[in-house]
Amino acid sequence: MSSRISILGLAAAGLLLGTVGRSATAVAKEESDRVVTFYKDVVPVLQKNCQTCHRPGQIAPMSLLTYKEARPWAKAMKAAVIARKMPPWFADPKYGHFNNDRSLKPAEIETLVAWVDHGAVEGDAKDAPPPVQWPDEGWQIKPDVVVDLPPYKVPATGVKEWEQLAIPAPFKEDTWVTSVEISPGQPAVVHHYCFNFETHKPTTVYNVYEWMEVPRDDDGVAKNHKRGADTKEGIVLRRAVGTTVETRQPGRQTIRGGNQFCYLPGLPYEDYRPVNAGVFVPAGSDIVVSMHYTANGVDLIDKTRIGFTVTKVPPAKRFIPQDGEDGQNAPIVRKQAIQDLAIPPFDSNYLGPPADITFLKDLELVWFRPHAHMRAVSAQYKLIYPDGREEIVLNVPRYDFNWQLTYRTSLKIPKGSRMHVEFRYDNSANNRFNPDPSKWVYYGDQSWEEMGTPNIGFLVDR
Numbered sequence: 001m002s003s004r005i006s007i008l009g010l011a012a013a014g015l016l017l018g019t020v021g022r023s024a025t026a027v028a029k030e031e032s033d034r035v036v037t038f039y040k041d042v043v044p045v046l047q048k049n050c051q052t053c054h055r056p057g058q059i060a061p062m063s064l065l066t067y068k069e070a071r072p073w074a075k076a077m078k079a080a081v082i083a084r085k086m087p088p089w090f091a092d093p094k095y096g097h098f099n100n101d102r103s104l105k106p107a108e109i110e111t112l113v114a115w116v117d118h119g120a121v122e123g124d125a126k127d128a129p130p131p132v133q134w135p136d137e138g139w140q141i142k143p144d145v146v147v148d149l150p151p152y153k154v155p156a157t158g159v160k161e162w163e164q165l166a167i168p169a170p171f172k173e174d175t176w177v178t179s180v181e182i183s184p185g186q187p188a189v190v191h192h193y194c195f196n197f198e199t200h201k202p203t204t205v206y207n208v209y210e211w212m213e214v215p216r217d218d219d220g221v222a223k224n225h226k227r228g229a230d231t232k233e234g235i236v237l238r239r240a241v242g243t244t245v246e247t248r249q250p251g252r253q254t255i256r257g258g259n260q261f262c263y264l265p266g267l268p269y270e271d272y273r274p275v276n277a278g279v280f281v282p283a284g285s286d287i288v289v290s291m292h293y294t295a296n297g298v299d300l301i302d303k304t305r306i307g308f309t310v311t312k313v314p315p316a317k318r319f320i321p322q323d324g325e326d327g328q329n330a331p332i333v334r335k336q337a338i339q340d341l342a343i344p345p346f347d348s349n350y351l352g353p354p355a356d357i358t359f360l361k362d363l364e365l366v367w368f369r370p371h372a373h374m375r376a377v378s379a380q381y382k383l384i385y386p387d388g389r390e391e392i393v394l395n396v397p398r399y400d401f402n403w404q405l406t407y408r409t410s411l412k413i414p415k416g417s418r419m420h421v422e423f424r425y426d427n428s429a430n431n432r433f434n435p436d437p438s439k440w441v442y443y444g445d446q447s448w449e450e451m452g453t454p455n456i457g458f459l460v461d462r
Helices: 003-017 024-032 038-049 067-082 106-117
Strands: 145-148 152-154 163-168 175-183 190-199 208-212 233-240 247-252 261-263 269-271 277-281 285-293 300-302 305-311 317-321 332-335 355-359 363-371 376-384 390-396 407-413 418-425 453-461
Touching: 038 067, 038 106, 067 106, 152 285, 175 190, 175 261, 355 453, 363 376, 363 390, 390 407, 418 453
Parallel strands: 277 317
Antiparallel strands: 145 305, 152 300, 163 208, 163 285, 175 269, 175 277, 175 305, 190 261, 190 285, 208 233, 233 247, 317 453, 332 355, 355 418, 363 407, 363 453, 376 390, 376 418
C-alpha cells in the first residue's frame, strides 16, 4: 500500500472514530516509515506478474525467484515498471476488456518503486509467501501428453523458408484438448512454430519436411512479392527427417500447417480451461506443423516439444479457429490485399492494406493475436455491428515484434457483423528495429519483409 493512500485512509478513520488513543497522524507516520522489503512486499508482486518468464529455462534474460537474483536488477526493475515496459502488455486500456491483462496495478508499481528507493531491503525470509511450484522441465503448463518433434539442425547462416511437417497426433481415441504449449529447444532462432490438427488424408506423408522455393535478391527479399512469397505452387522441395538429401519438383504443396496453435516470441501457450472449453481432436488426426527458423550466426540443433492437457469430460464450449475446423465451415470471410503491401523508404506512418472480416454466424470471440514483423508499430480492430454501430475492441498503439501477445477476451458477436483491422508501419530511422529504412518493404515470410495478419479465435457451445 502506498503511503499516500494509507495517510488518506487513516485520516478518514481518525475523523470517524474521534481519534481515540494514538492520533491518526502518528499512525500514518508509522505506516509511511515502514520499510518495504523484498520478502514481504516484492515477492508477491513478482510471483503474480513476473516469475512466469523470469525463471530458469524461460524467455527472460534473468531469474527473479530469489533476493540474490533480483537485487542486482533493482534499478532496472524500477525503470521498467515506471515506463510500463514490463510486464509486456500493449493493449490500450481505453478499449476492450482482457482477462489475461498482465499489466501492473498502480499499487504494485508503487511497491516496487518504494522498495528500490529505500535501498532494496531484503527483509525476513519468513515473511515471504510459499514459492510457486512451477511445472518441471521448463513447462508453463503441466502437460498430460508430450510430443517430441524431430531434432532440427539450424545452420549458422542462410535464409530458411517456412517448412511443413506432418506427424500422427498422439491420441488414439476422440480427445478433448484443453491447453497447448509449444516449447522450442532453441527459441533464439525460432521465428514461429505453429500447428493445427487435421483429419489424416491418404496423400499426407509423415516425417518429410516440405517447403516452397522462393527466389530472392541479394538482400534476401522475395522477387515474387507481388504474387505473395508464400504461394503454394511453384518449385516444391522435400527432405525426409534425419537426412540431408533434398528433392525438387514443380507442383503444389501437399501439406500446409496452420496457425491454430503457435509459439511466437512472447506467446507461451493457449489455455481454454478457465473458460470451460476445449478443442475436439478426432481419433486418427494428424499434427501438421508450420515451422520457420532464422539463422543467428551459430549452428544449433532445435528440439521442440508440444505439451497438451486433456480431459475425459467434454467441456461446455468448443474452440474453433478462424479458418474453421479442419479447414471446413469457416465462421468468417476475410478480405485483405496484404500481398500488395509496399512500404516506401523512410515512411514513418504507413497504413497497410486493411483486413475486412465478415461474421457468418453468431460467435463468441475469445482472443486476438495480431501478427506482423519489424516495421509494424500498431494494430487496431474495429467492430461494426449489423445496425451500423462501431466499437474499437482492441487497440495496440505500440506493437512489438518481440512480444507477440494473445489478448484474451469474451465478446459476443452477432451474425452479419464486420471487423475492420488496420496495421501501421514505421520504415524510418526512428524505428530501432528497422534493418534498413532506405529500402522498399514488401509482403513476405521473412522478418525483414512484412505482414499484417489479424488472427482471431472463437468459442461455440458444444
